Amino acid sequence: QVQLVESGGGLVQPGGSLTLSCILSQRIFNIYIMAWYRQAPGKQREFVASIKTGGFSNRGETKYSKDVKGRFTISGDNVKNAVDLQMNSLRPEDTAVYYCNVDGKLNWDSRREDYWGQGTQVTVSA
Numbered sequence: 283q284v285q286l287v288e289s290g291g292g293l294v295q296p297g298g299s300l301t302l303s304c305i306l307s308q309r310i311f312n313i314y315i316m317a318w319y320r321q322a323p324g325k326q327r328e329f330v331a332s333i334k335t336g337g338f339s340n341r342g343e344t345k346y347s348k349d350v351k352g353r354f355t356i357s358g359d360n361v362k363n364a365v366d367l368q369m370n371s372l373r374p375e376d377t378a379v380y381y382c383n384v385d386g387k388l389n390w391d392s393r394r395e396d397y398w399g400q401g402t403q404v405t406v407s408a
Contacts, residue, residue: 284397291402298406299370304331304382306363314340314356316365320378328378329379329398331356332355332366336386350376353403372406379403383395 285307294300303320317332330350334343337360344356350369358365365382382399 284310284388286384286399288380288382288395288399288402291380291404293407295408296373296374296406298372299368300372301369302367302380302402304365306384309363311384311387311389311392313384314360316357316384317383317385318365318367319381319383321381322378330354330380333358333365335360374406377379377404377406
């Protein structure tokens with residue numbers, strides 16, 4: 283079973299930086315989109331950032347939520363099966379559990395599906 287292993291979470295002061303990393307436990311046939319989501323206490327899971335790494339067009343295209351645009355940078359590598367999230371100028375409202383997400387196909391004849399990591403806690407506090 284494909285697993286996504288996240289690392290890099292922790293406690294940081296406001297204005298500080300963290301880099302989250304996520305790697306797949308095995309190679310899969312194709313990865314279309316790599317992304318990060320987050321869920322704060324009492325709130326629904328929300329989109330943070332994504333990068334298109336597969337398909338026939340717009341590879342490398344990134345998208346960000348308006349809350350993080352300009353502060354966070356996503357990078358993905360299909361060869362390494364990894365995706366990172368560089369987070370700068372962190373704010374207390376960025377506190378959440380961050381989840382890695384991969385949209386891909388396990389084998390050439392598999393259906394396209396979402397894979398999720400277990401989540402890593404990011405706490406921004408003085």
